[in-house]
Amino acid sequence: MSTLVFVEVSEGKVRKSSLEAICYAHAMGGSVTVIALGSADASELAALGKYGAQKVLHAADSKLEKGIIQAYSAVLTKAMQDENADILVLANSSLGTPVAAKVAVKIGASFASNVIELPNTSAGFVVKRSIYTGKAFSLVELKNPKKVIVIKKNAAEVKEVVGTAQVVNFSVSLADSDFNTTILSSEKATGDVLLPEAEIVVSGGRGLKGPEHWGILEELAKTLHAATGCSKPVSDMGWRPHHEHVGQTGVKVAPQLYIAIGISGAIQHLAGVNSSKCIVVINKDADAPFFKAADYGIVGDAFDIVPKLTAAIKAANA
Numbered sequence: 001m002s003t004l005v006f007v008e009v010s011e012g013k014v015r016k017s018s019l020e021a022i023c024y025a026h027a028m029g030g031s032v033t034v035i036a037l038g039s040a041d042a043s044e045l046a047a048l049g050k051y052g053a054q055k056v057l058h059a060a061d062s063k064l065e066k067g068i069i070q071a072y073s074a075v076l077t078k079a080m081q082d083e084n085a086d087i088l089v090l091a092n093s094s095l096g097t098p099v100a101a102k103v104a105v106k107i108g109a110s111f112a113s114n115v116i117e118l119p120n121t122s123a124g125f126v127v128k129r130s131i132y133t134g135k136a137f138s139l140v141e142l143k144n145p146k147k148v149i150v151i152k153k154n155a156a157e158v159k160e161v162v163g164t165a166q167v168v169n170f171s172v173s174l175a176d177s178d179f180n181t182t183i184l185s186s187e188k189a190t191g192d193v194l195l196p197e198a199e200i201v202v203s204g205g206r207g208l209k210g211p212e213h214w215g216i217l218e219e220l221a222k223t224l225h226a227a228t229g230c231s232k233p234v235s236d237m238g239w240r241p242h243h244e245h246v247g248q249t250g251v252k253v254a255p256q257l258y259i260a261i262g263i264s265g266a267i268q269h270l271a272g273v274n275s276s277k278c279i280v281v282i283n284k285d286a287d288a289p290f291f292k293a294a295d296y297g298i299v300g301d302a303f304d305i306v307p308k309l310t311a312a313i314k315a316a317n318a
């Protein structure tokens, strides 16, 4: 079995979700080739060997600097054909998922997105998908010999193995029709840690009473090297930027730890956080629905609890 993995590079670094995709492919067995598009540091690409890649294809064409879906799918289709790969694995993202769907159509492959576990190959090739915003699962058999799999965050653990990867230039002649869309501008979200990639998220709701009180939450987030998030009403009222809005209609997060402060736990909020490994809820109302979804709960006033929690973490880290 031969697997091709698409990795996304952001500011010269391979994204963590892409490392998970490489580890997923390695855990499936067989050979693993990785492909990166646009500018990427050669040493960063060579280092992918330690996650299980044997070869890294680098399509460094400057036209691939921006993530144009049509062009990316043309390059990945060619790579699947040239490498005679059976499976393409990608991490779920606003780029990876549509590119995956296009490649699957072009090569006539079976397709599954939101995959959360390694395939079961004891009878066919069956993947487990997360559906209905994480409230249910489905088992799907991929019958075509060619398969395209989009994995959800945390589908595979990032583990180092002993191995080296050879980096090879990969050139594709792209047609003008591959660039039938143009990205006019991209706005970078603020914050030291990107919310969708964060291992820890500290999120605040209407219980914090106003934007002037966000300092205690930011201090906790800084202490934990966490990203900050918020509930929808908080971003609707302009207390926090829209890109921090977590939930069904906002960002879906899957961190190791999600700390919810002064958030009631409405179903639409939970839809964006229920893939978190551990949920801690701080709320002054013992009957707040969020406690039902929590691994740990603290009933109390956020303005009292949060500074104490931050001080305790700082003391433990000292």
Ligand SMILES: Cc1cc2nc3c(=O)[nH]c(=O)nc-3n(C[C@H](O)[C@H](O)[C@H](O)COP(=O)(O)OP(=O)(O)OC[C@H]3O[C@@H](n4cnc5c(N)ncnc54)[C@H](O)[C@@H]3O)c2cc1C
Binding pocket: 204, 205, 206, 207, 208, 230, 231, 232, 233, 234, 245, 246, 247, 248, 249, 250, 261, 262, 263, 264, 265, 266, 267, 268, 269, 272, 282, 283, 284, 285, 288, 300, 301, 302, 303
């Ligand atoms: C179609 C639709 C889509 C939606 N999508 C989303 C979404 O994506 N994300 C989202 O978040 N919401 C979404 N909502 C809104 C959602 O239904 C809730 O209204 C919202 O999540 C509530 O936000 P909140 O918990 O911050 O506020 P509230 O419901 O007002 O809860 C505030 C909480 O803070 C607690 N609190 C108050 N003071 C303190 C204190 N001093 N210390 C500790 N706790 C305190 C209260 O006990 C309460 O539980 C959507 C709604 C609809 C209809």
